[in-house]
Amino acid sequence: MTDSLQPTPIHDALPRRFADFDTMGEALDYAAQGKRGFNFHDPRGKLIRAYPYSELRKDAVAAAKRLIAFGITPGDRVALIADTEPDFCALFFGAVYAGALPVPLPLPTSFGGKDGYIDQLAVQLRSSEPSLLLYPAEIAEISKAAADACSVPGIDWESFAEREAPDAEFPKASPDDVAYLQYSSGSTRFPHGVIISHKALLHNLGSHANGMLIGDEDRCISWLPFYHDMGLVGCMLSMVANQVSTDYLKTADFARRPLAWLDLISRNPGTSCSYSPTFGYDICARRIGSQSHVADRFDLSRWRLAGNGADMIRPDVMQHFTDAFAEAGFDPKCFVPSYGLAEATLAVTLMPAGEGIVVDLVEESALSGVPVADNDEPKRYRAIVNCGKPVRDTTIEIREEDGSVLGDKQIGQVWVQGPAVMDGYFRDQEATDACMKDGWLDTGDMGYLSDGYLYVVGRAKDMIIINGKNHWPQDIEWAVEQLPGFKSGDIAAFAITEPGGEETPAVLVQCRTSDLNERARLHGLIRDKVRAITGMNCVIELVPPRTLPRTSSGKLSRAKARNLYLSGEIQPYDIAA
Numbered sequence: 001m002t003d004s005l006q007p008t009p010i011h012d013a014l015p016r017r018f019a020d021f022d023t024m025g026e027a028l029d030y031a032a033q034g035k036r037g038f039n040f041h042d043p044r045g046k047l048i049r050a051y052p053y054s055e056l057r058k059d060a061v062a063a064a065k066r067l068i069a070f071g072i073t074p075g076d077r078v079a080l081i082a083d084t085e086p087d088f089c090a091l092f093f094g095a096v097y098a099g100a101l102p103v104p105l106p107l108p109t110s111f112g113g114k115d116g117y118i119d120q121l122a123v124q125l126r127s128s129e130p131s132l133l134l135y136p137a138e139i140a141e142i143s144k145a146a147a148d149a150c151s152v153p154g155i156d157w158e159s160f161a162e163r164e165a166p167d168a169e170f171p172k173a174s175p176d177d178v179a180y181l182q183y184s185s186g187s188t189r190f191p192h193g194v195i196i197s198h199k200a201l202l203h204n205l206g207s208h209a210n211g212m213l214i215g216d217e218d219r220c221i222s223w224l225p226f227y228h229d230m231g232l233v234g235c236m237l238s239m240v241a242n243q244v245s246t247d248y249l250k251t252a253d254f255a256r257r258p259l260a261w262l263d264l265i266s267r268n269p270g271t272s273c274s275y276s277p278t279f280g281y282d283i284c285a286r287r288i289g290s291q292s293h294v295a296d297r298f299d300l301s302r303w304r305l306a307g308n309g310a311d312m313i314r315p316d317v318m319q320h321f322t323d324a325f326a327e328a329g330f331d332p333k334c335f336v337p338s339y340g341l342a343e344a345t346l347a348v349t350l351m352p353a354g355e356g357i358v359v360d361l362v363e364e365s366a367l368s369g370v371p372v373a374d375n376d377e378p379k380r381y382r383a384i385v386n387c388g389k390p391v392r393d394t395t396i397e398i399r400e401e402d403g404s405v406l407g408d409k410q411i412g413q414v415w416v417q418g419p420a421v422m423d424g425y426f427r428d429q430e431a432t433d434a435c436m437k438d439g440w441l442d443t444g445d446m447g448y449l450s451d452g453y454l455y456v457v458g459r460a461k462d463m464i465i466i467n468g469k470n471h472w473p474q475d476i477e478w479a480v481e482q483l484p485g486f487k488s489g490d491i492a493a494f495a496i497t498e499p500g501g502e503e504t505p506a507v508l509v510q511c512r513t514s515d516l517n518e519r520a521r522l523h524g525l526i527r528d529k530v531r532a533i534t535g536m537n538c539v540i541e542l543v544p545p546r547t548l549p550r551t552s553s554g555k556l557s558r559a560k561a562r563n564l565y566l567s568g569e570i571q572p573y574d575i576a577a
Helices: 024-031 053-070 086-097 113-128 137-149 157-161 198-212 229-241 251-256 259-267 278-288 315-328 364-368 429-435 473-481 516-534 558-567
Strands: 037-041 047-052 077-081 101-105 132-135 154-156 178-183 193-197 218-222 246-248 271-276 303-308 335-340 347-350 359-363 381-385 395-399 412-417 440-450 453-459 464-466 469-471 491-497 503-510 539-543
Touching: 024 053, 024 086, 024 198, 024 229, 037 053, 037 086, 047 053, 047 086, 053 086, 053 157, 077 086, 077 113, 086 101, 086 157, 086 178, 101 113, 113 137, 113 178, 113 193, 132 137, 132 157, 137 154, 137 157, 154 157, 178 198, 178 229, 193 198, 198 229, 198 347, 218 229, 218 259, 229 246, 229 271, 251 259, 259 271, 259 278, 259 315, 271 278, 278 315, 315 381, 347 453, 359 453, 381 453, 395 440, 429 440, 464 491, 469 473, 473 491, 473 503, 473 516, 491 558, 503 516, 503 558, 516 539
Parallel strands: 037 246, 077 101, 077 132, 101 178, 132 154, 218 246, 218 271, 271 303, 303 335, 503 539
Antiparallel strands: 037 047, 178 193, 335 347, 359 381, 395 412, 412 440, 440 453, 464 469, 491 503
């Protein structure tokens, strides 16, 4: 590639349509009439491939012909390892044109190694029962091993592209047809393939554009993986359906060089719209540190919409990021906290543009469920971030366990109803019935409404209940992070049953020092900090770095950490040694 390579433009004579199509194939047909498209960059942010939607459609049509020639029929599943490459995009839309259901699956992560990845893929392959698995050549060995274990034909992208593409008649899709299957980032042991129709998908994609006020100057920048709903739906499919040019970094490249994300925002034309979980902002703020060249390197004044979602939003991290990049023109009012999940296609709530981070201080007794005696002892509060208002045609209710609806500022289960809610879980009616009732979806999250805005408190299944009192694991984890030497992702808190039968919180903390005396000192500091939060003695374990597992989207997996700890696969340091 030469330096003369130009990215796809932000401006286009093609009139913009905001996802008002019957199917995703129609959306690409329309976008392909214009000049906008995808742009893929190397680890340093250099453009290596401009991929106009016209070229994407041409490649997708050829891929669809190859899939039909292979024997793929409407309704078949086509599993795709979702690397951030033009090939994945073409194969995804090729499956759509062929009437098949694309099933994006994750790339290998650093945790679990080769065998762990093969097992993870095999579980999701058995669940989705695809007719074909397609994967990048560089991970052919492990992908083929998973495919062979499930008796699924496996072909690498390059070899598949060399196959004949004879003319074929494409099936006519309808809005009620299934567009794709989405496996959530944590669905590895008991996978649930979320069924999303074209109608649900395009309604949600239109809601993105409506809520974010997408305009003619906007351009998307993303490092989010295509196997996660925020990367696939929010930063890939939405860009096609709303005809927005987009710049991509691979997720692994972002992890190694996170500031390349901000370089892209600074360098590319137009106003930038870019999303990240909290940890992405945290990594950038930590990496820049106290460097004095921030304003010389970055121009973040063009960043119009800085979305935040996918995990709990931390106001302290957002403040740290703001402080670190204020000199580069970053405006905290461009933060857009949001809430969503794959079972609702993606977006459930968005903060209205320009309102930024809004925090509500909630007293501990409201979170714990146990009233605090009225005495002179100081009260503790947690800052809960406002996640915005429901996207169009979406309704939220906060309910008690018995289903009764709660009023404003009362914490309960978050239920959602709207046109973008999933049809159900693939071939799992029992799991569908467990979370859906009369068109309403139980999100599994706890939160409350205030003046029409949603505040999310935490995952119901993560709550630690000891002696009738609720303890939210993130409160414990965030408290330990305040100690010197620890950072986000170093701590996992969950409940265990001790030998005497009593439930107690356990806290695993990644420790980087090899000095035994220092470990003992840190253990004592952590013990005292956790006791101050919970009011009880807890099991504190120091574990080696890179021990705590993460989901494919990068979030800490407390459930997996608990299972690995109880099975003995996570071995803590012996503090008494």
